[in-house]
Amino acid sequence: MTRETVGRRRWAFLSLLAVLCGLVLVPAQPVGAVAGVMVQPVGGRVTGVLSNRCGSVDADHYGVDVAGNGGAAIGAAYPGTVAAAGYTSGGGYLVTLNHAAGYQTRYLHMVRQPSVVVGQQVGQGQLLGYVGSTGNSTGPHLHFEIRRHGAVYDIGPAYSCGGTVTKGAPINLPFADLAPVNAIPDRFAFVNSAGVLYAKDGAYAPWQAVNAGGASKVVLGGNWIGWLQGGNFYVKDGVYAPWLTLAEGGQVRDVAISGDRFAFVNSAGVVYAKDGAYSSWRAINSGGASRVVLAGNWIGWVERGNFYAKNGIDAQWLTLAGGGQVRDVAVSGDRFAFVNSAGVLYAKDGAYAPWQTVNAGGASKVVLAGNWIGWLQGGNFYVKDGVYAPWLAMAEGGQVRDVALGGEDWFAFVGSGNFFAKQGPYAGWLSMAGGGQVGGIAVTS
Structure with missing residues (x-):
């Protein structure tokens, strides 16, 4: 024995x-x-x-x-x-x-x-x-x-x-005798003009290079860092983990991560999603998509100017906004938002709730995190603490090129090629990365 x-x-x-x-x-x-x-x-x-x-x-x-x-x-x-x-x-x-x-x-x-x-x-x-x-x-x-x-x-x-x-x-x-810890740190990432992806855990930590160049977009979700490079989808489970190739062949056009769910859009506009890095990809639609977003169990995508969503890979799809006018979308929890061709931003809490108008037009991008709604409009960064709250101007001057929200209270933007972030809407801005070379950014906490 x-x-x-x-x-x-x-x-x-x-x-x-x-x-x-x-x-x-x-x-x-x-x-x-x-x-x-x-x-x-x-x-x-x-x-x-x-x-x-x-x-x-x-x-x-x-x-x-x-x-x-x-x-x-x-x-x-x-x-x-x-x-x-x-x-x-x-x-x-x-x-x-x-x-x-x-x-x-x-x-x-x-x-x-x-x-x-x-x-x-x-x-x-x-x-x-x-x-x-x-x-x-x-x-x-x-x-x-x-x-x-x-x-x-x-x-x-x-x-x-x-x-x-x-x-x-x-x-x-x-x-007994165990102290609470933070499961996932405040994580920041950006892509520079050469396509080098940098990431760090904590606002004051040193930046770590994740790749050698060629990246065009970075996404964060849970502990995962993902990026689009040369039409391929790569990920790392933490700043110091080895990288994995999730989708290759040079056909990837957009990527998204939420927890352990991954999704991408290929050159034919087919959205694929899977739960787990080593599981099999599942086709979500038949083509025509240009963008995909993930949040919790929700999968959302823009297809021929319409906003569709599924509450899980095997769920039925819903048409959230039609008419061929949708230009950008975001999902966080059960909150949904989109920008139409006139730059009008709409948001709602719950898939079946009525849409609420957030601005009068001119928006080019929308981001969601926690209770916050943020958008880029005329080179300025605006936010609202909920659908019905008054709006705040976070960064003005017409120089903002990208915006991001993370967790409950991180705000970030790219201005004149530099990366700025702050924790709380009324805190002072921190200079995260300068040199005028910053392109896309991402924040999670």
């Missing part, structure tokens, strides 16, 4: 004993604990919670199973050190992290060799690997465990069979 078998039987016995005694091995509500400091490593549907396999009982099961698309990125639930990264016959490709205060998390059944190595320090949300079905598994899913001081932690109160979880959302459990 192997040590692993002995250990598994021992845990099974202890788990069964705890159930019979009406106890848990480690209580889920320790005194003085702070709730929600760990975050969900993946999103998907819950198919198993401890011994409850959602239809059967398995006392030899110590975590939660989250079924999802094969290839979806797995993020660390909390900062820690990699204690194990490799392959076992039962768990397949897996990662074990050691955290502060005696906590440990485990991530099983990855599609291939983990993206981290033993001894490596990882941050919250950092890429560990990708959802797969290796080892003792019946389909693509993540088996996720939490332990403390070697004992199985009771995750039952945070999960329910058939329910869904969202990657990066707080795990609704109290964790």
Whole structure:
């Protein structure tokens, strides 16, 4: 009998004993604990919670199973050190992290060799690997465990069979002696006149070159950095991660990222989307699109001057604005906005709500983030804190060439080829990148 078998039987016995005694091995509500400091490593549907396999009982099961698309990125639930990264016959490709205060998390059944190595320090949300079905598994899913001081932690109160979880959302459990952290930092990126893409985490951090040149657009989503270069779509899962080619052949015309969802438009105007970097692309339309945007579960696109959207890859599409006059679009949460051929900006909260006019005309670009609506008009940058709020002039003088919003309170623009940003509408502007060479920008937090 192997040590692993002995250990598994021992845990099974202890788990069964705890159930019979009406106890848990480690209580889920320790005194003085702070709730929600760990975050969900993946999103998907819950198919198993401890011994409850959602239809059967398995006392030899110590975590939660989250079924999802094969290839979806797995993020660390909390900062820690990699204690194990490799392959076992039962768990397949897996990662074990050691955290502060005696906590440990485990991530099983990855599609291939983990993206981290033993001894490596990882941050919250950092890429560990990708959802797969290796080892003792019946389909693509993540088996996720939490332990403390070697004992199985009771995750039952945070999960329910058939329910869904969202990657990066707080795990609704109290964790004694763990301090909250920011899962995703304030990230900034820009492309210069030579097509070199720069990115950094934090307003005062040094810039890091992401490519060697040739980029024409940068997009940010979750921990991902994506860019369009030579008609190809490339991404990195963090500033220092290796780059991946998501779509090549020189036919890519526009790109978008939201969480672990990716989308692009090819030269024939076909929109493709997928959930997970290693999953298969799905065609969304039959052609004619010129732009694609992603936000949460929404996919939006401009096709022959009309604004269409789908609430998920397999959902039915909706016509949000027709008439062939749509020139730019944006989506954030359940807020939608577009600019028509006269530069009139419209916005609404909810796919079926009526459109509200935001300006009188002249807009050329719209951006959304949090509750903010921003737009570029006549070389000036304007914002509104909600559809019905008064508008604010953020940057005037007719020199603004690009604008961006990030998170709840970051505002950014390109003026005279320089990159400026500020946190809060009434703060002073920070000079992020000068030299008159800045083209497109992106901000997320």
